[in-house]
Amino acid sequence: MSETELPAHDIAESELDADDRLKPEFVSAVLDAVEADDVETVRALVEPLHPADLADLFELVPGEQRPALASAVADRLDGDVLAEMNDWVRDALIDALEPHQVANLAAELDTDDAVAIIEDLDETDQRAVLRALDPDDRAAIEEALSYPEESAGRLMQRELIAVPEHWSVGDVLDFLRGSESLATDFWEIFVVDPAHRPVGTCQLSWILRSPRSVSISDVMKREQTLIPVDMDQEEVALRFQKYALISAAVVDGSGRLVGVITVDDIVHIIQEEAGEDALLLSGAGEGDINQPVLERYRTRVRWLVANLFTALVASTIIALFEDTIARMVALATLMPIVAGVGGNAGTQTMAVTVRALATNQLTQSNTVRSILREIQVALMNGATIALLIGIGVSLVFGNPWLGVVIGAAMMTNILIAGLAGVLVPLTLERFGADPAVASSVFVTMTTDSMGFLAFLGLATVAGLTG
């Protein structure tokens, strides 16, 4: 630890390393106690942990130990811990619980966290849990479940503070102090008209800085960012980020205030959505290291099979030139270079394009310009690599024509790669597909096929033999 580095939480100082990860010694100590059935020690060890760290602990112990750990720390295993837990780990744990246990957990959570736990259950279990909830909680959760998955309606909390326009700051203060049943954790209050439509938003700091006599409508900001209840969570995340929101009102089709989304619920989504592009582009789905092995196999093997078929396309192209290869076997040695470097160039452009689409940076207004600039970059990259490989091959093989052929093929393929890297994701987006999901397969197929075609084709035309 450097001199100025301080413990994250004074209370959990000894369990965490400098990166807020649970220390391996701590995890082993817990595991040893779990295996020895020493419930007292397990509880004592786990006692100082923050709910987020307890959730991490579940992720870090082997799957077969998790039920034993769960029963040892059952009193700590509340909704806060479950909400912080990785989806795969949580689902497995929830599946091991009885419906009334799940209902007890769900009852103490905010609507959004309860929904996150219940929405993944199968329908029978979902009904059993809902039956075990008290009517108010049940109604709230059933309503949330009526909105599409991954929509604002599933994310929002219904606990919020809304006040009428004609109130003064003093009225608001008295209301907040006087009502026992109100939410205690909130960051903004909403000012609504008689039809319960939001007309303004008020940061708590503005209320605290204003005299009691001032009208709330003079303190609030009228210009507000409203979230439609059926908006996709990715769009919600982009909107929070773009307008630097802490919380935002959620409105239904008739513009009535129905809930609030807070940035801490969104941070997870921003992180997931931004990080998932790297996984999707690689063909690893939305999985993570907690995904069960069988599930992982199913996700990945599909893309490997797709990749196998696109590799067959490239293979067929090579087969067209078997005579050329038979005349000069060195061509077989060199051809993967043209395909491979082209593939890499295509992947670079594709990654940039997919990110730009995901972050709304690439729109109709700058598409043509972006394509033209990628062509420029491809020409410069192509010229550099073509020169390097062309001269190198000429010298090593003592065959300048072979150098010219591989240089020209490389130039061609890097240019095609640049175009494919922009056009494939753009086309997928235009047709409503997620460009992160399928771009790789098409771009690689293009760069492989064109690499082999350009190189072997030019070699045939040049009549190379050796």
Next chain:
Amino acid sequence: MSETELPAHDIAESELDADDRLKPEFVSAVLDAVEADDVETVRALVEPLHPADLADLFELVPGEQRPALASAVADRLDGDVLAEMNDWVRDALIDALEPHQVANLAAELDTDDAVAIIEDLDETDQRAVLRALDPDDRAAIEEALSYPEESAGRLMQRELIAVPEHWSVGDVLDFLRGSESLATDFWEIFVVDPAHRPVGTCQLSWILRSPRSVSISDVMKREQTLIPVDMDQEEVALRFQKYALISAAVVDGSGRLVGVITVDDIVHIIQEEAGEDALLLSGAGEGDINQPVLERYRTRVRWLVANLFTALVASTIIALFEDTIARMVALATLMPIVAGVGGNAGTQTMAVTVRALATNQLTQSNTVRSILREIQVALMNGATIALLIGIGVSLVFGNPWLGVVIGAAMMTNILIAGLAGVLVPLTLERFGADPAVASSVFVTMTTDSMGFLAFLGLATVAGLTG
């Protein structure tokens, strides 16, 4: 627009599409007016835009039009707009301004946003801007610049509310209402001891819900997450996310409260850090579509050259088997399949591993288990693909031995790919390198080389001819 979809901002309704992107017609209208030198129309068009949308507008117009747009809307081009602008676009624009203009902009910003603008200037310009600032602002910004780049000290605001432990809620309210010079936008207040060390944090909603007579130390939460001033911004982002923080106190080496970081400054970082893995893995650096062409070329060509050299390794391996290929040219047709599908399998595992490392999900406690599970997945993937390609090749080429050879080679390469996909990022991380940056090159080199070696080696051993 669906029935329940509502405009993001009532005031900017007509300029934005359903995804909060500026409509192309709007961008064209602005551009036409800029080209016609019609400043009045430009101003009228831009007037209703939110600062974040005005920043987007600058990104969407061609680079050569940006100075003209900037001078037309100079009065709107304040710090809020610059803070929302893409780094590349902003830097180019700032470079075009005089130091005193930059200083005027910086003076109206929070410390963190001012630092973001000034830190990218070259040293002469930085000094000129600092000289033009008033002494208080200059001191604050110079102190921020004294912290390492991408550290908490650069991100934090110095404007915060700190109160002594012995105050009551009433004292806090009177203090907030009475002092003109305090910050107006804050989400939590900090309770400090006489040495200005934070002892607790208090959400504003807790203050609003408590009677005046209650002591602030009974309202605050003692358990708090402190950020060391020299902590890397990526760690800060992970900590905000893990503990669902809205704001957090920043402390110096002696534990004194020196600033506050708010989640809206972190959301950008979470998004950037999570999204940048996809770019780094592809070898596109940290670039985006606003990166200038020359810069883009420099970033990418390095990785293409690295890729060229690793392709040469694979090429050298093929060259060892030229005799085998000469005896059966079909091998040259099939070998890219073994290398390509293996590469894809390696990339899948690598992407999952890199994400797990970036999100602190993979630690010493679960490394061995993760490797074992990846081996299981690799065995299942390998068996599936080996069977498919083995049977297919046997039938198409009427040569069962060729089928056995390609199947065995595929199995071997997918297994090696799975191991490389976990071990390469883990090893890079262990040596303190960013696994997202260089993993691809090593993994691809491994799967290419081993694919060719396994396939051509086995074919040689089996004595295949055709």
